[in-house]
Amino acid sequence: MSDNQNLLAGQRRALILDEVRRRGGIRVSELTRMLQVSDMTVRRDLDVLARQGALEKVHGGAVPVAERRTHEPGFEAKSSLELSAKSQIARAAAALATPGSAVALSGGTTTFAVAHQLLEVPDLTVVTNSVRVADVFHHARQAAEGGTAPAATVVLTGGVRTPSDALVGPVADAAIGSLHFDVLFLGVHGISVEAGLSTPNLAEAETNRHFIRSARRVVVVADHTKWGTTGLSSFATLDEVDTLVTDAGLPGADRDEIAAHLAELVIAGADDDGDRVGA
Numbered sequence: 001m002s003d004n005q006n007l008l009a010g011q012r013r014a015l016i017l018d019e020v021r022r023r024g025g026i027r028v029s030e031l032t033r034m035l036q037v038s039d040m041t042v043r044r045d046l047d048v049l050a051r052q053g054a055l056e057k058v059h060g061g062a063v064p065v066a067e068r069r070t071h072e073p074g075f076e077a078k079s080s081l082e083l084s085a086k087s088q089i090a091r092a093a094a095a096l097a098t099p100g101s102a103v104a105l106s107g108g109t110t111t112f113a114v115a116h117q118l119l120e121v122p123d124l125t126v127v128t129n130s131v132r133v134a135d136v137f138h139h140a141r142q143a144a145e146g147g148t149a150p151a152a153t154v155v156l157t158g159g160v161r162t163p164s165d166a167l168v169g170p171v172a173d174a175a176i177g178s179l180h181f182d183v184l185f186l187g188v189h190g191i192s193v194e195a196g197l198s199t200p201n202l203a204e205a206e207t208n209r210h211f212i213r214s215a216r217r218v219v220v221v222a223d224h225t226k227w228g229t230t231g232l233s234s235f236a237t238l239d240e241v242d243t244l245v246t247d248a249g250l251p252g253a254d255r256d257e258i259a260a261h262l263a264e265l266v267i268a269g270a271d272d273d274g275d276r277v278g279a
Contacts, residue, residue, distance in 0.1 A: 176207065
């Protein structure tokens with residue numbers, strides 16, 4: 001069977017992860033029929049995803065990685081998940097930044113997507129503890145070759161690097177605590193009414209607390225799969241969040257529950273500004 005050239009490897013692996021998570025496991029033979037690719041291609045994709053910690057290979061197929069509150073997937077493992085949702089969220093979130101303002105971005109794949117959209121907002125000062133986010137602006141400046149380079153000034157905190165490529169710890173905390181932001185774009189591992197915002201990484205939780213204390217407006221960017229997930233350490237309650245930007249995959253009942261605890265809920269979609277619920 002010839003490989004399906006209509007799907008890039010990253011897209012194909014994202015579909016595999018979605019099926020594994022949705023069904024609780026899947027066989028190689030099912031994936032070959034569904035994706036219309038060879039057995040070898042599927043096994044190669046499963047090898048890559050297993051090395052990234054995104055799933056567990058078993059005889060004849062794959063199953064989800066056992067859920068642990070301390071499990072922190074790496075940046076590469078998370079970057080292939082919910083790509084469309086993250087793109088929509090990023091566009092809606094970037095519309096909340098005004099030219100000439102000071103913005104902060106925490107680490108994560110969704111804030112990484114937001115960073116790409118912020119390239120269109122002029123005269124920003126960007127503070128981040130993410131090497132990946134800082135690189136977005138650095139590479140854009142290099143590509144612009146001088147005259148039309150983005151005007152953003154980027155401040156990258158120091159710190160100890162996490163599996164999510166965020167810089168955390170006392171050095172990062174001190175840098176963030178000495179600054180003030182107009183808006184913070186904050187990624188999360190999990191969000192719920194009971195636990196609030198949470199992460200598997202204790203040091204990252206403390207660094208996020210400093211981010212929140214230094215921000216005039218806190219905007220959480222999280223796709224619908226984050227709702228109801230709880231990491232090891234909570235670092236904020238929902239009433240500390242001004243705006244949650246999520247995607248249309250969030251069920252209506254969950255939207256109502258979130259709207260009851262937040263000032264503003266933005267459902268990102270085809271309209272870049274999203275649909276707003278709340279004040």
